[in-house]
Amino acid sequence: MRSTCLCLLGVLLFANGACGDWRQFRGDATSAVAPDTGLAGDLTQPSIQWSQELPGRGLSSPIVVGDQVIVTASSGYGQKRLHVLSFDAGDGTLQWDRQYWATGRTVCHPKSSVAAPTPASDGQRIFAFYSSNDLACLDLDGNLLWYRGLTYDYPNASNSLGMSSSLVTADGVVVAMVENDSDSFTIGLDVATGEDRWRIERPRAANWTSPALWSNGERTLVLLQSSKGVSAIDPQTGSTVWQYADGASTIPSLVAVEGLAFVPSHGLTAIRPGTTTPDVAEIVWQEGSLNPGTASPLVFDGSVFVLSNPNVLTRASAADGKTEWKQRLTGNFSGSPVIAGGVLYAFSEDGTGHVVDLAKEGEILGTIELGETVLSTPAVANGGLYIRSDGHLWKIAGK
Numbered sequence: 231m232r233s234t235c236l237c238l239l240g241v242l243l244f245a246n247g248a249c250g251d252w253r254q255f256r257g258d259a260t261s262a263v264a265p266d267t268g269l270a271g272d273l274t275q276p277s278i279q280w281s282q283e284l285p286g287r288g289l290s291s292p293i294v295v296g297d298q299v300i301v302t303a304s305s306g307y308g309q310k311r312l313h314v315l316s317f318d319a320g321d322g323t324l325q326w327d328r329q330y331w332a333t334g335r336t337v338c339h340p341k342s343s344v345a346a347p348t349p350a351s352d353g354q355r356i357f358a359f360y361s362s363n364d365l366a367c368l369d370l371d372g373n374l375l376w377y378r379g380l381t382y383d384y385p386n387a388s389n390s391l392g393m394s395s396s397l398v399t400a401d402g403v404v405v406a407m408v409e410n411d412s413d414s415f416t417i418g419l420d421v422a423t424g425e426d427r428w429r430i431e432r433p434r435a436a437n438w439t440s441p442a443l444w445s446n447g448e449r450t451l452v453l454l455q456s457s458k459g460v461s462a463i464d465p466q467t468g469s470t471v472w473q474y475a476d477g478a479s480t481i482p483s484l485v486a487v488e489g490l491a492f493v494p495s496h497g498l499t500a501i502r503p504g505t506t507t508p509d510v511a512e513i514v515w516q517e518g519s520l521n522p523g524t525a526s527p528l529v530f531d532g533s534v535f536v537l538s539n540p541n542v543l544t545r546a547s548a549a550d551g552k553t554e555w556k557q558r559l560t561g562n563f564s565g566s567p568v569i570a571g572g573v574l575y576a577f578s579e580d581g582t583g584h585v586v587d588l589a590k591e592g593e594i595l596g597t598i599e600l601g602e603t604v605l606s607t608p609a610v611a612n613g614g615l616y617i618r619s620d621g622h623l624w625k626i627a628g629k
Contacts, residue, residue, distance in 0.1 A: 280322030334381030338392025428468030557592030
């Protein structure tokens with residue numbers, strides 16, 4: 231059964247094309263949808279190509295830059311030792327493991343980890359962020375370029391459950407959400423120097439969402455989601471361009487596609503900049519039955535996909551929010567699903583990977599059992615699916 235499920239997973243993955251880099255949480259465009267870039271060779275015997283043991287703990291997702299798979303971890307007493315690890319995408323060889331001491335608080339919920347935020351890359355540098363509010367910048371060879379212990383500058387920025395917002399890069403700026411019950415802010419740092427470009431005050435409430443990129447073809451903005459709503463930020467200046475102020479979830483993150491943002495708010499709400507008042511978002515539609523659980527929604531082929539608690543996958547029209555079909559999966563989900571070539575991959579907390587055919591009303595084509603807890607979101611790149619379990623980094627590929 232295991233080999234059959236692996237075969238289904240690999241055939242679907244490779245039949246729909248190898249993919250390029252996956253440089254930040256939910257991919258380069260933060261959409262969780264992998265681009266099709268074609269298939270080289272006849273890969274008809276897929277398998278787990280490799281797995282590598284990881285130190286300590288970690289919930290962060292892997293990112294892929296060229297032939298490198300980057301992941302973070304935290305180990306030692308109190309998870310105070312911070313790791314950035316690079317593996318060869320081809321054979322899983324450990325290329326380097328850089329380690330630093332946390333300068334901020336490392337207290338977090340037992341289910342979480344200090345290495346919860348997903349790192350990011352601009353193609354030249356790697357930015358690794360941690361719940362301790364430490365932010366390291368390395369080159370692709372693992373050399374440290376700069377390091378910011380944000381707790382030194384902002385000692386009250388933390389929450390008792392731990393921070394988990396991932397990074398995003400845009401226009402030479404790396405954006406970090408440090409939102410909490412006390413000194414709550416989001417900061418934009420120069421990618422080359424680590425110096426502040428801007429810092430904006432944010433609602434004082436614990437927040438575990440991650441920033442997303444929004445584009446209308448003319449400009450790219452960074453969308454920040456909080457309990458108060460959504461703010462669209464100019465990545466160069468930190469100024470607010472438009473906003474939605476009717477509240478939103480603090481766990482699943484929004485997704486933006488083709489000028490629309492789909493926000494976990496009152497179920498799910500589709501918004502865009504207003505036509506008469508451009509600085510205020512207008513609601514395109516709002517559907518209370520589309521209520522994401524922990525997993526973030528995603529959009530593909532004119533439809534929006536929502537994975538609710540505990541395990542129902544719903545496909546609805548991206549134009550009006552009307553439900554098209556539902557499919558029940560198995561288990562609880564903390565990580566978010568991804569889509570490659572019209573197939574959705576979702577890993578439950580118990581390590582069960584689901585392969586869902588989106589063209590056949592959510593038919594489950596197979597499952598794969600990793601046998602370890604999975605709380606992260608997969609990455610898709612270079613013809614492989616990379617997933618991080620509680621103790622290992624895995625690549626599912628073809629022979």
